[in-house]
Amino acid sequence: MEPEKLQELAADNRQLETQLTKRNQQYIFDLKKSFAAANFSEEQQEEALHDMLPTLVAEQKTGKTARQLFGTVSEHLDAIVNKPVKNELATKPVLMWLDNFMFLFGLLSLISGAMALFVSRGTQQTATYGLTAIIVASATGGLLFYFMYVFVYQYEQPGADKSKKPKTWKTILILGSMTLVWFLIFNGAIFLPPALNPIIDPFILVALGALALAARYYLKKRFGIVSSLSGPRPQ
Template identity: 30%
Template sequence: MSFTEMKELTKKNQEFIHIATNHLIQAGKSDAEIKELLEEIIPVILEKQKTGVTARSIYGAPSEWAASKTASPAESDQQPLNENPWLMWLDSSLLLLAIIGLVNGAMNSFGVGANYGIITLLLIGFGVGAGMYMMYHFVYRDQVKTGKRPSLLKALGFLVLATLAWSFVFFLAALIPSSINPTVTPTVAIILGAVAFGSRHLLKKKYNIRNAMQPMP
């Protein structure tokens, strides 16, 4: 790897190499090992960037590429986390539905807490789940890719927006007429929570879904 080759890289590709190098250093790779690894990919990046293809498009996030070069054989066999938006939203929604159902059912068994309707529970679970995915997508996704923490102002701004959106979801839930929103008994709420928890576990095991509420690996 020469200085000339680095200068020929676009700014985006230079940033990829810089971030990847930092991750390799943190992983304990020697200068010689890092040089050897980068010499394998820089010629490819230089060739591909002529057609507008970036290093990220070829190798994925720099942190993930570096991790693939430093992982143990057992870790290398692990599949990358699935970031399909619909699956991540479903994963968050099922987790929240499980928590709400189990907690609400347990509390109502002792005569405390509010009795929710079935549509209310589903609306809250999937509505707040969507908000959790939006927080990941707009705030924490870059942290996962590059290791850089989001700015405090950006995080607080989206948190305020998410809180307002969640409040609106609860407001809408309260407007649903009881004629189409039958009240859930404590037993049914607990069963619903258990089913949601079990379904999430099976989906996560099958599709290896990234948890939007725990963005850092």
């Protein structure tokens, strides 16, 4: 970091510190001592402080303390030291959505194709869902699962700032609304006329589903895409 930028960062931190309550000032004082004991450079200290001070100043107005927001001094220091290396591609929205899309498309295609193959439907085998319905359900469902990561799962990752997590009622309202919209879109697509929602051979549908899941596996390995379909990874 350039010296001028570091000076600006330090000045901003000092200004924020003057707005802290006595208890939170003591927390920052103890944290700085821990930084020194851990041989943090000046740049590392100022960056770590700048990551937390704006949140602390804002949240203390509601009566929250630094300990409530970030844990004990030793816990917060440990979270900073063991913070995972950020891979920007891993959480790029378009890649996370694509990961969800391929998972849902593969799953729905396999289910639809398998039901057509193993469930008797007279003398003709037909897939449960049309191709357009599967694509629409996968695309909109992929978006829903991405927002689950945005509003919930990203704050459960190691080292995440849980103070920025939306209120529970807000999360439930947003995700519940999106789930309802997804359900309505999916079920509406099912009733599209065959010309717009073709029913394809179940063997082809199963093959497409398997191909989508295989492609998803490759891309996750290639780009390290974070899954938005599950909670935090085990340490």
